Amino acid sequence: MRLIRSCAMLVAAMLVGVMAPAVSPSAAQTATKPQTKLRGPGPLPVPAMVKSDVDAWLDGYMPYALLRGDAAGAVVVVVKDGKVLTQRGFGYADVGTRRRVDPETTLFRQASVSKLITWTAVMQLVEQGKIDLDRDINTYLDFRIPPFGGKPVTMRNLMTHTGGFDEVQRGLNSYDPKKIPSLGDALKRQVPYRIYAPGTTPAYSNYGTSLAGYIVERVSGLPYNDYVERHIFAPTGMTRSTFRQPLPGRLQPLMASGYMLGSGKPGPFELSSLAPSGAMTASGADMGRFMIAHLGKGGPLMKPATAAQMHDTILRLIPPLNGMALGFYEQNINGRRALSHAGDSPNFHSQLWIFPEENVGIYMSMNAAGTQNVSGPIRSYLFEAFADRYFPFEQRDGRVDAATAREHARMMVGTYNKTRRLETSFLKAMELAGQTKVSLDRDGGIRLNAVPGIGGQPRKWVEIAPFVWREAGGRMRLAAKVENGRVVRFSVDSASPYIAFDRVPWYLSAAWLTPAMLASLGVLLLTAIAWPVSALARRYYGVKADLPSAALKSYRLTRGFAALAVTVMVAWILFVSTLLRDFSSLSGELDWALITLQVVTPIIFLGLLVSALWNVRHVWTGKRGRFAKFWSLLLLISAVVLLWIGAGFHLIGFGTHF
Structure with missing residues (x-):
């Protein structure tokens, strides 16, 4: 059993409704007057977001987090008002040689943060009228993606991860450059099955993003690597960034070693067959330049109207949870709008967040998973603590009466599957250890075996509106979609833009x-x-x-x-x-x-x-x-x-x- 669970967890590492839940008038009337909960520093003065304060705060957190989690090194970059506020390296780029992380020069594999480069390239071509977001993508391809129920996949579907694709693992990654085919060949050798109608279900897809990258190639007339170097890296000054595999000779000495544990041996360089979805290598400083461009209404990359279209077009499939923009996903916090993207490979773990209205961005990357994959909690806490420190907020939540809350909790009980899943191959058998179970806690509330708290403990959920729960003492929300008096789907704020949980049939x-x-x-x-x-x-x-x-x-x-x-x-x-x-x-x-x-x-x-x-x-x-x-x-x-x-x-x- 432990072996089965290990397999399921490894796929997860490789691995992260159409309408709002229907609420009857009687249920809607159960919400009581809002309760006030103080979040953040409270009556204490809010510290100024200046380099000295951010540096002192980071010094108090990052070294301990890395040491406690047996992680190797990390880079953190904060930008504000079009400039780098601070960029810091912590720990080691290579533990064996004691080479320190340099935020300007040390390179990290970006994994799925790479997708933001692809989506930026797509929006540039949308701006030029060469790509239509709502046109059948087969218009731009030299092979065919079959429709689902007569509905074709569009670029908008790809950008919002609603193309409906089954997950693909075969040939996705390798350590041998000889096993990395051209982008077109990689996409054509295994077109995934379609398991959802387009536009209906969030299901994160590496294949879908790489399909968009291939369309960039075909529409622009340039190989993908050449396109992003000329039209994204060069205009923003990202001189230490590349999608090329293996790395160009000038960049190889700058590459950080990747680890599972900082106390362990480094792993080989990770290669991706679907390059536009996860093959970028970049320094922290370059990622800061990328954030500045997007925060600057597109900067040198696109017109302000195009940047606004990319950032502000939100698909929200399970309101009121976070939605999916065109490429970025929402990670709203403390009453502020935040756009984000994360990326995880076995040895590298990255995420960036931008606050468009505040003109602030924060990025971090680690070159080790750490004990029990602690890289995830480390970056989550970094983001939440940063927001609490500089953007404190007084959260006002409603409440649902106890009897109705118990009834809604009972309706949630059951077994669920992630919408991003391996549905049509033998790897589906890992669901026997990997399905999500919702049960009742001893107080009659919901208990979820997924999305544990930062310490690995189950979260306590409080219903704040009909079929909307918030973590007690925290900020994460959970919401359900109800059809014909039955809960059929739910998600949580951290995943709702790109993944939901659907009820599993009994059989x-x-x-x-x-x-x-x-x-x-x-x-x-x-x-x-x-x-x-x-x-x-x-x-x-x-x-x-x-x-x-x-x-x-x-x-x-x-x-x-x-x-x-x-x-x-x-x-x-x-x-x-x-x-x-x-x-x-x-x-x-x-x-x-x-x-x-x-x-x-x-x-x-x-x-x-x-x-x-x-x-x-x-x-x-x-x-x-x-x-x-x-x-x-x-x-x-x-x-x-x-x-x-x-x-x-x-x-x-x-x-x-x-």
């Missing part, structure tokens, strides 16, 4: 399938072990099996298939673990193992079912005891459960796409 719910699978494997394992043990015992005591020939055959066949079924399930777990533990395994090196498993799994599962049925017949028609009859039924149920899981989670199926 695929891990709430019962996971324990049923574990129980079934236990029954089969005991059966397989008992077979040789009982045979040895009979031989020792000189007792022969007193069964008719046909019954003896069914007995032995069932035990044999029980052993094979346990073996094939363990093999699937080991295969997926191996596949996801190393980027290089995602490019087809283990296809032989995948094909082997796909061939033997249906044979073994169906063989187990047939033999179990045959065994039940002989046990129940012969002179067998009650326990034998009971155990024969357990074997049959176990066979049905494994076949159910194999079919529902694509362990039974053929193909090497994932």
